[in-house]
Amino acid sequence: MTYVVKPKFHHPELPKNKLGYTHRDYEGAVSTLCAGCGHDSITASIIEACFELSIEPHRVAKISGIGCSSKTPTYFLGNSHGFNSVHGRMPSVLTGANLANRDLIYLGVSGDGDSASIGFGQFAHCMRRGVNMVYIVENNGVYGLTKGQFSATADRGSKSKRGVVNSDNAIDMVGIALQIGASFVARSFSGDKKQLTPLIKAAIEHQGAAFIDVISPCVAFNNHAGSTKSFDYVREHNEAVNFLDVITGRAPIHVDYAPGTVEMVEQHDGTILALRKLNAEYDVHDRQAAMSFLHHHAAKGQIVTGLLYVEQDPQDLHQHLNTVEAPLNTLGEKELCPGSAALEKINAALR
Amino acid sequence: MKPTDISVPDYFHKVVDCQWACPAHTPVPEYIRLIAAGRYSDAYMINWESNVFPGILGRTCDRPCEPACRRGRVEKDPVAICRLKRVAADFKDDIRGRLPKPVKTKNGKRIALVGGGPASLAVARDLAPMGYECVVFDQDPKSGGMMRTQIPKFRLPETVIDEECDYILNLGIEFIGGRRIDSMKALLKENYDAIFVGCGAPRGRDLDIPGREEAKKNIHIGIDWLSSVSFGHIDKIGKRVIVLGGGNTAMDCCRSSRRLGGEDVKVVVRSGFEEMKASPWEKEDALHEDIPIFNFLVPKEFTHENGRLTGVVFEKVKAEYDAKGRRKLVPTGEADEHFPCDDVLVAVGQENAFPWIERDCGIEFDKWDMPKVDPTTMASTHPKVFFGGDAAFGPKNIIWAVAHGRDAAISIDLLCRGEDIGVRPPPQVKVASQKMGIHEWSYDNEIALDKRYRVPHRDKVVALRDIKAEVELGYDVELALKEAERCLNCDVQTVFTGQLCIECDACVDICPMDCITFTQNGDEADLRTRLQAPAKNHTQDLYIGNDLKTGRVMVKDEDVCLHCGLCAERCPTGAWDMQKYLIDMTHAEQACQQRTQSAA
Numbered sequence: 001m002t003y004v005v006k007p008k009f010h011h012p013e014l015p016k017n018k019l020g021y022t023h024r025d026y027e028g029a030v031s032t033l034c035a036g037c038g039h040d041s042i043t044a045s046i047i048e049a050c051f052e053l054s055i056e057p058h059r060v061a062k063i064s065g066i067g068c069s070s071k072t073p074t075y076f077l078g079n080s081h082g083f084n085s086v087h088g089r090m091p092s093v094l095t096g097a098n099l100a101n102r103d104l105i106y107l108g109v110s111g112d113g114d115s116a117s118i119g120f121g122q123f124a125h126c127m128r129r130g131v132n133m134v135y136i137v138e139n140n141g142v143y144g145l146t147k148g149q150f151s152a153t154a155d156r157g158s159k160s161k162r163g164v165v166n167s168d169n170a171i172d173m174v175g176i177a178l179q180i181g182a183s184f185v186a187r188s189f190s191g192d193k194k195q196l197t198p199l200i201k202a203a204i205e206h207q208g209a210a211f212i213d214v215i216s217p218c219v220a221f222n223n224h225a226g227s228t229k230s231f232d233y234v235r236e237h238n239e240a241v242n243f244l245d246v247i248t249g250r251a252p253i254h255v256d257y258a259p260g261t262v263e264m265v266e267q268h269d270g271t272i273l274a275l276r277k278l279n280a281e282y283d284v285h286d287r288q289a290a291m292s293f294l295h296h297h298a299a300k301g302q303i304v305t306g307l308l309y310v311e312q313d314p315q316d317l318h319q320h321l322n323t324v325e326a327p328l329n330t331l332g333e334k335e336l337c338p339g340s341a342a343l344e345k346i347n348a349a350l351r
Numbered sequence: 352m353k354p355t356d357i358s359v360p361d362y363f364h365k366v367v368d369c370q371w372a373c374p375a376h377t378p379v380p381e382y383i384r385l386i387a388a389g390r391y392s393d394a395y396m397i398n399w400e401s402n403v404f405p406g407i408l409g410r411t412c413d414r415p416c417e418p419a420c421r422r423g424r425v426e427k428d429p430v431a432i433c434r435l436k437r438v439a440a441d442f443k444d445d446i447r448g449r450l451p452k453p454v455k456t457k458n459g460k461r462i463a464l465v466g467g468g469p470a471s472l473a474v475a476r477d478l479a480p481m482g483y484e485c486v487v488f489d490q491d492p493k494s495g496g497m498m499r500t501q502i503p504k505f506r507l508p509e510t511v512i513d514e515e516c517d518y519i520l521n522l523g524i525e526f527i528g529g530r531r532i533d534s535m536k537a538l539l540k541e542n543y544d545a546i547f548v549g550c551g552a553p554r555g556r557d558l559d560i561p562g563r564e565e566a567k568k569n570i571h572i573g574i575d576w577l578s579s580v581s582f583g584h585i586d587k588i589g590k591r592v593i594v595l596g597g598g599n600t601a602m603d604c605c606r607s608s609r610r611l612g613g614e615d616v617k618v619v620v621r622s623g624f625e626e627m628k629a630s631p632w633e634k635e636d637a638l639h640e641d642i643p644i645f646n647f648l649v650p651k652e653f654t655h656e657n658g659r660l661t662g663v664v665f666e667k668v669k670a671e672y673d674a675k676g677r678r679k680l681v682p683t684g685e686a687d688e689h690f691p692c693d694d695v696l697v698a699v700g701q702e703n704a705f706p707w708i709e710r711d712c713g714i715e716f717d718k719w720d721m722p723k724v725d726p727t728t729m730a731s732t733h734p735k736v737f738f739g740g741d742a743a744f745g746p747k748n749i750i751w752a753v754a755h756g757r758d759a760a761i762s763i764d765l766l767c768r769g770e771d772i773g774v775r776p777p778p779q780v781k782v783a784s785q786k787m788g789i790h791e792w793s794y795d796n797e798i799a800l801d802k803r804y805r806v807p808h809r810d811k812v813v814a815l816r817d818i819k820a821e822v823e824l825g826y827d828v829e830l831a832l833k834e835a836e837r838c839l840n841c842d843v844q845t846v847f848t849g850q851l852c853i854e855c856d857a858c859v860d861i862c863p864m865d866c867i868t869f870t871q872n873g874d875e876a877d878l879r880t881r882l883q884a885p886a887k888n889h890t891q892d893l894y895i896g897n898d899l900k901t902g903r904v905m906v907k908d909e910d911v912c913l914h915c916g917l918c919a920e921r922c923p924t925g926a927w928d929m930q931k932y933l934i935d936m937t938h939a940e941q942a943c944q945q946r947t948q949s950a951a
């Protein structure tokens with residue numbers, strides 16, 4: 001928590017994006033989280049991703065639940081639409097908004113408590129329906145806002161700040177997302193923006209249900225020895241399978257990677273994901289292999305990060321339901337009332 | 352890059368851009384904070400300790416600090432450092448009780464000072480309180496040198512000169528006015544323990560073109576004319592005046608003319624407007640007083656009729672640059688231009704002259720007929736003779752004269768103690784964390800976004816009626832407070848301790864100026880391209896912190912840091928701290944104390 005306002009001055013040489021904005025223009029209010037909280041780094045990554053993609057802030061809807069993580073939408077994109085909903089209910093509010101207006105970019109921000117405990121069902125259904133969104137879980141293994149109780153993602157055997165050992169099994173949200181059909185699945189670490197920012201960019205460009213689990217240390221309650229979500233632990237056990245570069249359609253593609261180490265994945269909208277592979281065998285298009293790879297490494301105590309799975313031609317909820325393309329608020333009487341003849345026809349069909 | 356050694360006093364001194372740029376190294380942010388706190392006397396004393404003439408400099412300083420001020424790299428204009436100095440002088444209480452007292456028991460050493468300008472006075476200010484018997488000779492009746500004889504009173508009132516010169520003369524210094532030193536040899540024979548030459552650069556350059564001799568009655572050398580005005584020997588000038596030259600003397604000449612009957616006053620300069628030597632604010636003030644400035648005109652001839660000046664003929668030139676970027680003025684080929692006028696003031700440069708120093712008295716001169724002077728010790732080739740101010744390296748300004756004087760005082764003291772004048776004690780550094788609470792600092796770290804405040808001026812009609820009426824009225828308390836808030840407190844340093852850092856990136860994320868980067872180490876050229884924001888200002892250092900768990904380094908580009916302390920507020924472990932570095936330059940007295948301490 002800070003008392004002074006973050007000064008408006010910025011570096012005179014700051015780059016500007018296509019809209020003429022600097023990354024400072026994508027900020028929100030100054031964070032009120034604890035100093036050093038991993039969530040603030042994720043905020044910075046979201047800001048950087050939106051800046052680099054030259055997204056117009058008013059085209060973004062940021063929706064969250066309850067928790068320190070769910071507070072963060074206040075700290076980025078001050079000129080976007082926002083809805084800070086109830087605990088665990090981000091997915092349903094976001095689904096509703098998305099159904100009403102598919103033209104916006106939907107950014108769902110949640111925590112491990114918000115999504116793996118109280119909102120577990122919401123998370124699951126939203127992913128299996130294929131809502132076109134970016135679902136970010138800022139995962140610290142605790143309920144930070146309520147003073148550090150273990151959450152459902154806390155690893156069995158890990159220790160609380162007071163030394164209590166967690167005896168429950170952990171939910172791996174990446175595993176669940178893969179299993180229930182998310183079309184873009186990734187994991188990253190708040191302490192590694194080089195990996196995280198491109199993943200957020202790719203997820204935004206992805207036209208389907210994109211899920212990113214971001215390990216985000218809680219410096220107040222879960223950054224001690226014995227924790228498996230601390231800065232030190234994550235750095236020691238991070239098993240990155242790849243790094244991404246996102247090449248949007250407009251920028252020329254210049255490939256200067258060593259052959260064989262990079263895979264170009266073209267997305268539906270023309271965006272190209274340049275995957276720098278750290279693990280040559282890892283295939284981002286094989287859902288089953290991804291799941292067993294995860295299990296295998298989890299058993300060894302490793303945290304697999306990177307782009308874990310991506311579908312090139314995802315389908316989303318609107319396609320499944322065959323909904324009207326125009327946002328509902330733009331539909332007038334003409335489109336909504338087809339007239340009595342049409343009504344007659346419908347009634348006749350039901351008789 | 353190697354990790355930064357912040358214990359070297361220069362490292363953090365350079366971060367305080369203004370103080371580093373000030374020849375006397377005045378602790379600027381420290382006095383600005385005191386002004387903001389309403390402690391004007393304390394602010395004045397800080398200034399007095401380092402630059403000796405706060406009231407004079409607060410009105411006239413060339414202010415090398417301002418172009419250096421960090422604020423000017425963050426927004427359009429620097430902090431009005433100079434005019435805040437005047438605020439301290441204007442609003443202080445009687446500070447005479449806080450000045451050093453004349454010493455009762457002298458140390459038996461006698462020092463002669465030639466010239467009573469700022470350079471000599473600065474030497475005497477340091478040596479007299481240490482027991483030296485200082486004798487100042489000046490050909491003019493009063494002390495102050497060109498501060499008194501050249502700078503017009505509408506820029507610097509006599510009362511201010513009197514006050515600040517007296518503070519020094521009252522330290523028990525013997526001032527012998529109206530006495531010109533005519534022979535160095537004779538002076539050396541008087542067996543002084545040391546001699547300081549602060550005789551300035553007294554000669555105005557002339558312009559030897561046709562008509563000069565014939566029209567001489569109405570052609571005046573700028574600095575001679577200004578001193579005659581200052582002494583009251585001249586109190587009027589013709590209606591139409593042409594001032595030749597583009598420096599600060601030309602600006603003082605044209606503005607003085609406007610006050611002595613000149614109605615149509617023009618400044619005509621060989622070079623372009625931008626390249627003129629005068630400070631931007633002096634040009635601005637002249638233009639404001641309806642004095643047009645004509646550029647790219649070279650004087651060719653004075654026209655005259657029956658021994659009376661009628662005007663000046665100018666050749667039109669343009670600037671051409673050769674392959675090396677050197678400028679040459681070449682005629683445009685257009686017809687010459689004739690400007691009619693009644694008087695001409697020639698302000699085309701100032702020169703040194705040492706007719707009274709015999710060239711065989713042991714003081715070597717170089718091929719430009721300037722004494723050979725060591726820029727650190729101010730020593731000449733004669734072991735007992737030191738130079739300073741305009742006499743040392745040609746015409747500069749008051750603050751350089753002061754800085755030279757104080758350096759010479761250290762040398763003279765060392766000499767009189769029989770020590771090596773080349774061994775100079777380092778500056779004294781005081782370090783103190785400013786942390787008071789989780790987000791509380793003992794300095795105001797909120798950044799004011801205000802633009803630079805203008806100093807109120809006297810109404811033009813009133814100002815032009817009286818050559819002694821000061822044009823600038825100075826900030827009032829309210830404006831001073833607002834201007835003071837613009838200072839970024841560059842002396843409150845960001846200090847990094849790598850062992851405490853957990854690399855959470857909180858500082859990187861909060862820093863409004865993108866100063867901080869955690870990255871793999873590299874050489875400087877490479878690192879400068881790999882930072883959060885490009886570090887293109889090579890005059891500003893990169894602060895390298897090591898001891899990080901990941902083996903990376905912390906790189907902070909000092910260039911545009913606001914010293915807002917947000918990095919330290921955001922740091923969960925206290926790896927960043929805001930610490931005030933007060934750097935006190937060594938003066939003769941401290942140097943002496945340091946020596947006694949280390950000997951003890």
Ligand SMILES: Cc1cc2nc3c(=O)[nH]c(=O)nc-3n(C[C@H](O)[C@H](O)[C@H](O)COP(=O)(O)OP(=O)(O)OC[C@H]3O[C@@H](n4cnc5c(N)ncnc54)[C@H](O)[C@@H]3O)c2cc1C
Binds near residue numbers: 742
């Ligand atoms: C028109 C004009 C305007 C200026 N405006 C500014 C300004 O706004 N700000 C600024 O910082 N600087 C200004 N300067 C420059 C500044 O005045 C000088 O740089 C400064 O005064 C130099 O100080 P000094 O002690 O070296 O010598 P001076 O101030 O020149 O003092 C030398 C003294 O020595 C005396 N003297 C010389 N020879 C002898 C001798 N043989 N025996 C006895 N006495 C002798 C002289 O009479 C004089 O009093 C200005 C200069 C001029 C000409």
Ligand SMILES: Cc1ncc(C[n+]2csc(CCOP(=O)(O)OP(=O)(O)O)c2C)c(N)n1
Binds near residue numbers: 069113118142
């Ligand atoms: C319906 C409801 N139940 C319980 C709470 C109390 N509560 C607030 S935040 C929170 C947990 C948040 O944990 P997480 O989503 O992991 O966020 P973090 O603070 O760790 O970022 C709980 C249980 C609540 N606000 N509402």
Ligand code: SF4
Binds near residue numbers: 033034038068219221
């Ligand atoms: S309690 Fe934990 S999660 Fe919440 S703001 Fe503090 S460090 Fe972040």
Ligand code: SF4
Binds near residue numbers: 419421839842
């Ligand atoms: S902002 Fe203040 S401390 Fe910094 S350079 Fe300017 S005057 Fe000096």
Ligand code: SF4
Binds near residue numbers: 861863
């Ligand atoms: S004080 Fe810290 S946060 Fe503020 S500008 Fe400087 S480095 Fe950045």
Ligand SMILES: [Mg+2]
Binds near residue numbers: 112113138140151
């Ligand atoms: Mg949590």
